[in-house]
Amino acid sequence: MTVDTALLQTPLNALHIELGARMVPFAGYSMPVQYPAGLIAEHRQTRDAASLFDVSHMGQLKLAGPDAAAAFETLMPVDVISLGQDKQRYGLLLNDAGGIIDDLMFVNRGDHLFVIVNGACKVGDIAHMQAAIGGRCQIVPMPDQALLALQGPKAVAALQRQVPGVEKLVFMTGGAFIWQGAELYITRSGYTGEDGFEISLPGEQAEAFARALLAEPEVKPAGLGARNSLRLEAGLCLYGNDLDPTTTPVEGGLNWAMQKVRRTGGERAGGFPGADFVLAQLDGKLPVARKRVGLIAKERIPVREQVKLENMDGQTIGEVTSGLLAPTIDQPIAMAYVQPDYAVPGTELFAMVRGKPVPMTVSAMPFVPARYYRG
Secondary structure, three states: OOOOOOOEEOOOHHHHHHOOOEEEEEOOEEEEEEOOOOHHHHHHHHHHOEEEEEOOOOEEEEEEOOOHHHHHHOOOOOOOOOOOOOEEEEEEEEOOOOOEEEEEEEEEOOOEEEEEEOHHHHHHHHHHHHHHHOOOOEEEEOOOEEEEEEEOOOHHHHHHHHOOOHHHOOOOEEEEEEEOOEEEEEEOOOOOOOOEEEEEEEHHHHHHHHHHHHOOOOEEEOOHHHHHHHHHHOOOOOEOOOEOOOOOOOOOOOHHHOOHHHOOOOOOOOOOOOHHHHHHHHOOOOOOOOEEEEEEEOOOOOOOOOOEEEOOOOOEEEEEEEEEEEOOOOEEEEEEEEOHHHOOOOOEEEEEEOOEEEEEEEEOOOOOOOOOOOO
């Protein structure tokens, strides 16, 4: 951010400062990176109990009108039309080369689709949707809504005291609730690999609701630092690091996000930007130049993004996109893109950290097993 660029603030800004958060610029907002307990404590709190994250920098919008689902489906290799009411799904906005413009979550709320996009991408995403499908449905940004994520194995115990009934939700489903007169929409989802919830609510009620959650014995605040370490242990991509407009879903290892109905031979195959390219890669008719993999270091040396990866012969065969010392397994882990020949689990590579080769092994992801509640 330049000196003369004013950072935006979320509705919880004053609360973060009161709680002693260290604030940093992120996606154009002033955001808490950690609180006085520190990143490791916040990370462990999330794995053991429950943490409250402010994710109000994310973009929230509605797509409304009878043609909204069919229109939205033309932008992504994802089944939108068949999604049941109050069901949530992961989606990928693609460009004409099949590159990922953004990854997002969307819910069928019956009379509209509720969409959550990445904070740094939201202005571009809304413009992209408006240009492509604005004539077929209403695209309504929701800038006055806050978004909170309550994550961890004890999140359900804390939240159901405030909002009875949330315990009936299962992973990737949502529902409308009322808290002290405020309308909430809650999904059982999140980006930590743990059970948890994401809560959309009016910005003016966000601080009171956050304080009520933080008063629950299981809950403590957590910042962007812990959110990053948790999602990396869970093998989840960070847009801008692990996914970008030059990366296709197949290169990114996101084949699971493209349902059968949208694939070759499916009832509604293709019809999305870059479809010929993406489906050819998916069908093995077009080779991929690189693949996303997980890596675990054999030495206790953290390996960060943009570190080059070499093979036994010293040839560069890839690059790290995310990396850190994983608090849960106490080992350095990373996500990287490598040439396909080196993507097989068990393959040994070398990360070049300040000129020193650090041996790393290609690993299956997630690094820490997910604990989503599926009922």
